[in-house]
Amino acid sequence: xxxxxxxxxxxxxxxxxxxxxxxxxxxxxxxxxxxxxxxxxxxxxxxxxxxxxxxxxxxxxxxxxxxxxxxxxxxxxxxxxxxxxxxxxxxxxxxxxxxxxxxxxxxxxxxxxxxxxxxxxxxxxxxxxxxxxxxxxxxxxxxxxxxxxxxxxxxxxxxxxxxxxxxxxxxxxxxxxxxxxxxxxxxxxxxxxxxxxxxxxxxxxxxxxxxxxxxxxxxxxxxxxxxxxxxxxxxxxxxxxxxxxxxxxxxxxxxxxxxxxxxxxxxxxxxxxxxxxxxxxxxxxxxxxxxxxxxxxxxxxxxxxxxxxxxxxxxxx
Amino acid sequence: xxxxxxxxxxxxxxxxxxxxxxxxxxxxxxxxxxxxxxxxxxxxxxxxxxxxxxxxxxxxxxxxxxxxxxxxxxxxxxxxxxxxxxxxxxxxxxxxxxxxxxxxxxxxxxxxxxxxxxxxxxxxxxxxxxxxxxxxxxxxxxxxxxxxxxxxxxxxxxxxxxxxxxxxxxxxxxxxxxxxxxxxxxxxxxxxxxxxxxxxxxxxxxxxxxxxxxxxxxxxxxxxxxxxxxxxxxxxxxxxxxxxxxxxxxxxxxxxx
Numbered sequence: 272x273x274x275x276x277x278x279x280x281x282x283x284x285x286x287x288x289x290x291x292x293x294x295x296x297x298x299x300x301x302x303x304x305x306x307x308x309x310x311x312x313x314x315x316x317x318x319x320x321x322x323x324x325x326x327x328x329x330x331x332x333x334x335x336x337x338x339x340x341x342x343x344x345x346x347x348x349x350x351x352x353x354x355x356x357x358x359x360x361x362x363x364x365x366x367x368x369x370x371x372x373x374x375x376x377x378x379x380x381x382x383x384x385x386x387x388x389x390x391x392x393x394x395x396x397x398x399x400x401x402x403x404x405x406x407x408x409x410x411x412x413x414x415x416x417x418x419x420x421x422x423x424x425x426x427x428x429x430x431x432x433x434x435x436x437x438x439x440x441x442x443x444x445x446x447x448x449x450x451x452x453x454x455x456x457x458x459x460x461x462x463x464x465x466x467x468x469x470x471x472x473x474x475x476x477x478x479x480x481x482x483x484x485x486x487x488x489x490x491x492x493x494x495x496x497x498x499x500x501x502x503x504x505x506x507x508x509x510x511x512x513x514x515x516x517x518x519x520x521x522x523x524x525x526x527x528x529x530x531x532x533x534x535x536x537x538x539x540x541x542x543x544x545x546x547x548x549x550x551x552x553x554x555x556x557x558x559x560x561x562x563x564x565x566x567x568x569x570x571x572x573x574x575x576x577x578x579x580x581x582x583x584x585x586x587x588x
Numbered sequence: 589x590x591x592x593x594x595x596x597x598x599x600x601x602x603x604x605x606x607x608x609x610x611x612x613x614x615x616x617x618x619x620x621x622x623x624x625x626x627x628x629x630x631x632x633x634x635x636x637x638x639x640x641x642x643x644x645x646x647x648x649x650x651x652x653x654x655x656x657x658x659x660x661x662x663x664x665x666x667x668x669x670x671x672x673x674x675x676x677x678x679x680x681x682x683x684x685x686x687x688x689x690x691x692x693x694x695x696x697x698x699x700x701x702x703x704x705x706x707x708x709x710x711x712x713x714x715x716x717x718x719x720x721x722x723x724x725x726x727x728x729x730x731x732x733x734x735x736x737x738x739x740x741x742x743x744x745x746x747x748x749x750x751x752x753x754x755x756x757x758x759x760x761x762x763x764x765x766x767x768x769x770x771x772x773x774x775x776x777x778x779x780x781x782x783x784x785x786x787x788x789x790x791x792x793x794x795x796x797x798x799x800x801x802x803x804x805x806x807x808x809x810x811x812x813x814x815x816x817x818x819x820x821x822x823x824x825x826x827x828x829x830x831x832x833x834x835x836x837x838x839x840x841x842x843x844x845x
Contacts, residue, residue, distance in 0.1 A: 321683045324845050346685040357680030359672075361605040373597045374686035376590070402608070418680070 272335070274299045274426050274458035275320065280329035281482075282315055289315040290326065291482030297460055297475075302452050304473030305462040306569065308585035312482040313462035314354060317430050320460070321351040334425050347375075350419030354430040356411060357418075360403040364395055364414045367403065368421055375422035382421075389417040392454065393447065409440040413447070420455060427451075429461040433468060445471045464585055466569040478573055480584075486576045494567040497575055500541030501565045502548065505533045507558035514557050521551045529580055532560075591687040598694035599701070602668060606702075616702065620657040620710045624650060627777060628717070639781030641808045650714035651721075651731050651803035652776040657710065658703035658735035659770065659796050662742035663763040665699035666750030673754055673841075682842065692751075692838050696743045696831060703739035707732045719807070727806035730816060737823035738799035744830025751837040770796045775804075798822050 275297040282290040290312050297303040305313045318324040320331055322342045330337065336344040358367055365386060372382040390396045393413040398406060403414065412432065419427055432448060433441040449472065452459050463469050469476045470490045477487040486493065502523060506514055509532055515525045523536040523544065538544045541564045552559055565571070573581040606612055628646045635645045642648050669692075672678050681691055711721075711728060721727035749762050771777075773790045774797035780788055791797045802819035805811050 318845070323679060323682055325843075343685045346683060349683070351680070351683040353676055353679060353683075355676050357676040359601060359605070359675065359677050361608065362601060366601065366604065370597055370601050371680075371684070374594055374681060374684050376685060 272299055273297060274301070275303070275331070275333050275460060277316065277320070277331045278329055280316065280319060280326045280331060282319065282324065282326045288482050290319070290329075292329070293479070293482065293484055294329075295477045295484050295487055297458060299458050300456060302449075302459045302461065302472055302474045304469040304476035305460065305479050306464070306466065306469040306473075306476050306573075307462075307479035308464055308581060308587075311464075311479045313464075313479050314430055316479070317351075317428050317460065317462055320345075321349055321428055322346055323351075347422070348425045350422070350424035350427040352415045352419040352427070352429045352432065354434065356415050358403050358411060358414055363400050363402055364390065364406070364417075365399045367414065368417060371418045372421045377422055385421060385423075389420055392420075392451070393417045408436055409443065412436060412440075412444060416447070416451070420451070423455070424457070426458045426460065427455075429459060431462055431464070433463070433465065441465075441468070448472055466573070466581065470569055478576060480573075480577045480579070486572070490569060493569065493572045497537065497567040497571055499537040499539040499567075501567065501571050502536045502538050502541055502545065503529075503533055503561075503563045503565070504536070504548070504552070505560040505562070507560045510557050513555065514552060517551050517555045517557065518548065521548055523548050527574060527578065529583075535574070590685075591689050591693065594687040594690035595694045595697060598690055599698045602694065602698045603701075616661075616706060617709050620653060620706050621713050623657065624653045624710060624713060624717075627653070631777060634778065634782075637779070637782050639779035641779070641810075644718070646714070646717055647719045647807060648779070648804070649777065650710065650717075650719045651734075651807045652774075652800045654707045654710050654731050654735050655738050655796065655799040655803050656771060656776050657706055658739040658799070659742055660767060661703050661706065662699055662739040663746055663767055664759075665695060665739075665743040666746035666748075666759050667756065668698075669695050669747055669750040670754060670756055670759060673750075679845070682845075688838065688842070689835060692747055692834050693831070695747055696740055696834070699743040699746075700736045700740045703735045704732050707735040721807050722809050723806045723811050727811075730806045730820070731803045733820060734799040734803040734823070737820060737827055738796060741795055741823055741826040741830050744827065744832075744834045747834040748830070748837040751834065751841045754841075770794055773797070774800055776800050795823060795826055 273296045277293055277295050280290045280293045293312060293316050305316060307313050315324065319326050320333055320338055322338055322345050325339060332338060333345050334348045338345050368386045368389065369382060372385065390399045393416055395410050395413050398410055403411060433444050436444060461472060473490060475489050477484045511528055511534065514534055518525050518534065518536055523538045525534045525536050527535040529535060545564060549559060549562060570581050628649055632645050635643050640648045678691060711731065750759055773787060773794050775791060798819040802816050805816045
């Protein structure tokens with residue numbers, strides 16, 4: 272059964288079409304990633320699914336409940352870990368958890384043991400009775416996740432779970448999320464604008480760009496869909512057109528041009544083909560500033576399907 | 589039922605947070621006494637003008653200070669809503685089956701509870717300063733009730749403004765804008781007989797003055813219970829109205845998400 276079904280969601284905020292027909296489905300027990308740059312519509316999608324926001328049109332259901340018509344049924348089975356926390360930092364970690372549990376309608380005794388269990392599970396037992404203001408970024412994020420889990424939801428929404436964490440803490444958080452997904456047998460929908468994160472965590476992912484799902488698949492499948500390695504050739508002058516002709520001649524058809532001087536080509540067995548490519552360019556009198564070769568990454572998948580450079584778009588947003 | 593329990597848990601949270609700020613506790617207890625003592629001393633001789641119903645200005649002033657303090661507290665109650673909105677605490681509750689109404693209600697009730705505690709403190713200090721409530725224990729209850737109602741009525745307004753503007757700066761401006769005018773357009777510090785005619789008329793429509801009149805009526809001799817009841821009822825009606833308005837603005841906020 273599908274834990275989440277999203278069908279042609281549209282939402283406009285004033286001039287901005289935040290969602291422009293988003294559709295995807297997530298199976299039960301799956302970790303599903305929505306990957307895209309800032310402003311792509313990931314958070315709006317999640318906010319619609321957790322009943323915070325109403326879509327203008329389209330439909331969506333979570334654990335079989337329609338998000339527009341069966342608010343409370345949805346709210347009972349989901350955990351939501353928003354991008355900006357929502358923790359009361361003037362209270363302690365435990366107080367936050369207990370309040371969350373009460374509001375979720377849990378019984379006092381159950382809540383007490385569940386709180387202890389979760390504090391242990393996310394590894395902040397020692398800090399449980401400290402004011403959240405004194406927590407580190409990583410501890411705070413763990414508490415956020417515990418808050419989303421307190422009432423034993425079936426579907427967990429993680430909106431940018433590692434934004435604002437340093438790289439080390441991020442890797443630890445990835446391990447935690449994978450472990451929690453197992454321990455609590457959860458379906459997880461996570462949004463991220465980190466390509467590595469989607470690659471690490473998601474069983475399947477959808478790339479979102481400008482309010483639409485551009486492509487959907489497993490990280491490995493998406494990468495495999497791009498045949499060959501990516502060769503980035505940066506030219507010293509801007510002779511892009513000449514260079515393109517030369518490259519096509521040696522079987523390295525250019526796919527994209529970045530910033531007017533870097534050509535991206537896709538080549539089978541890039542390592543072996545590279546010397547030939549460079550000498551062909553030099554033979555044609557086109558000076559090369561730098562060359563790099565990379566195995567297909569989600570960056571390349573993004574570039575391939577949207578025609579835009581992920582990092583540049585993320586910065587621009 | 590869920591609304592009541594959720595409101596209770598949310599009040600518990602807000603109260604606990606306040607308890608962690610000892611300076612804040614000190615201020616909410618000391619400030620009303622400063623009003624009482626400063627005004628009491630400054631205008632001590634004003635009763636000579638007549639129309640005060642007592643020769644002791646502090647007796648005239650004490651019940652009004654209780655109400656004034658409740659009113660001032662209420663105008664700031666929206667600040668705590670803005671904190672919760674800014675920190676996305678409200679959004680976190682909205683993704684749960686928790687009662688929506690409890691989010692607004694808990695703010696108003698917490699504010700009113702603070703006013704009630706302050707009322708008791710002011711009454712105790714007044715007692716020490718020689719103020720005697722003519723109607724005794726019932727009188728004390730009426731004064732506390734007046735404080736609760738005035739506070740709730742204006743807390744509703746403050747919450748609505750917080751939800752509409754969602755900005756601290758605007759909140760502060762509004763609180764300052766309505767605070768002193770409503771205080772001076774009332775019989776808080778001066779007998780009605782000593783006010784200019786137009787102010788007397790304006791005071792009739794001032795809910796702060798309704799609270800002051802109800803509270804003062806039980807302190808001074810010759811209590812008219814009908815008057816007390818009327819003003820308390822008016823305040824109750826106003827509280828219902830402003831709470832409904834605050835709830836409505838909360839729905840508007842939800843729709844804007």
